[in-house]
Amino acid sequence: MSAALVLALAMILDAVLGEPRWLWSRVPHPAVLMGRLVGQVDRHLNRGSARRARGMLAVIMLAGAAILLGYVLSCFGALVELIVLAILLAHKSLVDHVRAVADALRISLGDGRLAVAMIVGRDTAGMDAPAIARGAIESAAENFSDGVIAPAFWFLIGGLPGLLLYKITNTADSMIGYRNERYAEFGWAAARFDDLLNLIPARLTAAMIALSHRAHDWQAIACDAGLHRSPNAGWPEAAMARALGVALSGPRSYDGQMRDFPYVNATGKTAIGAPEIDAACAALWRTWATALVAIMAAAVVIG
Structure with a gap:
């Protein structure tokens, strides 16, 4: 059985x-086990001097395993x-989590804030409905790349070794790849390696979103992607913004500090809410179907 057929069936x-x-309520999910492994490596190696070298060693150990x-x-x-x-x-789990934000937002603003807090890392207490919707849609686009297209890509390239290499690297980046005092040095290698592994999948995701929604202004998508602080996350977000005709990103708060990030697709619709989140979920399925047909x-x- 070819890798492509295995991937399509999966x-x-x-x-x-x-x-x-x-x-998964009875046994730990493999992603949870990966998180525990990264946590163990963090506790044992992230101390003393030469933190960047220790972080590189951690990535080599995790990748080898x-x-x-x-x-x-x-x-x-x-x-x-x-x-x-x-x-x-x-x-499916990604779509379910994103759709839950739309369902909660229809109940109340407070419920929407609680739901979006489950899938974003920014401060949610002061979010209005458009900010909640933007957060949910951005998470949908970025995690479609990280959770679907990138794993599929690396499985096709390297089989299960390639798949697990990507997943452990992405897990490490999500846990230690922060630019704060504890992880700026130790998490540097994990963050950079994750950037490298996502370089092609992020752009491939953007291309599939654009293709499946006839959002053909690739130059505009590329320009908007360059506004993002991540070298990769901006691509699927920019494509999703164009596909839905909405403005994403923009100002948001982290750790109590408001940051004035530029809007992606700034001329798109800004007064958004639950219907636009629903549209993003439909866009995820449409893009997924495009990928499945190609595979x-x-x-x-x-x-």
Whole structure:
């Protein structure tokens, strides 16, 4: 069975089952286990002097363990590959979490703030409805790249070793890749390696969003992507903004400090709310379907 066919089947399985609560309430999800491993490495290595070198060692150790585990698991055949890949793809769960923000926002502003706080890292206490919607849509676009397209891309490139290498790196970046006093040096290698691994997938995600929604102004998308503080996250966000005709990003607060970030697609609609979040969920499924068709076509061609 080709890698493309395994990936197509895994995408369908994830879309149907998502992350069954009955299972992951009883046993830890592999993403949780990865987080625990990164936490252990952080506790043991993030101290003393030469923090950047220690952080590089941490990334090498985590990457080596992920590649080795991926190789061992791949020896058990395509069925194991299919199951592991379906578990580590996160499309249905992403859509469910984003849609929950729209449902909560329809109830009240307070409920919307609580729901969006589950998927964004910014301050949510003072958010109005448009800010909540922007946060949910930005998270939808960025996490579609990180949680679906990038894992699929690296599986096609390197099988389970490539998939697990990406997932452990992305987990490490989300835990230690911060520019604060504790992690500025130790988390530097994890953040830079995650940037490297997402370089192609982020742009591929933007291209698929744009293609599936006929948002063909690639020059404008590229220009808006350059406004983002991340070298990669701006691409899917800029494409999603154009696909929906909304303005994203803009001012927001972190740790009690308001930051004046520029708007992405500044001429787009700013008075947004639950309907635009629903539209983003539909856009995720439409883009997912575009990716699935492309992968199935590749599976047929490869044979």
